[in-house]
Amino acid sequence: MIVLYSQYFNSGISRRLGRKISRERAKNYSDGKLEQILKSMNVKYEVRDAHYSRIPYEDSKMFIVDGDIKKSTLIKIVEEKLQ
Numbered sequence: 001m002i003v004l005y006s007q008y009f010n011s012g013i014s015r016r017l018g019r020k021i022s023r024e025r026a027k028n029y030s031d032g033k034l035e036q037i038l039k040s041m042n043v044k045y046e047v048r049d050a051h052y053s054r055i056p057y058e059d060s061k062m063f064i065v066d067g068d069i070k071k072s073t074l075i076k077i078v079e080e081k082l083q
Contacts, residue, residue: 002071004063007052018054021079028082037081043067
């Protein structure tokens with residue numbers, strides 16, 4: 001099980017606060033696009049409302065993904081598809 005927070009892809013925050021991809025690719029991000037990417041990968045996932053620990057005052061989405069892939073690999077795949 002892999003947990004992805006929408007802050008990982010938010011262009012408005014710094015890497016220190018949790019962004020995991022380049023700012024240029026993050027500008028193309030939306031929660032809907034992430035759902036489309038996960039659907040195109042044919043993986044089971046669940047979306048929940050959450051608060052990311054480094055920014056607890058900001059609302060976020062948490063994507064819980066079932067799969068045998070590493071978290072870093074999944075983040076790189078999402079970054080590639082956010083063109």
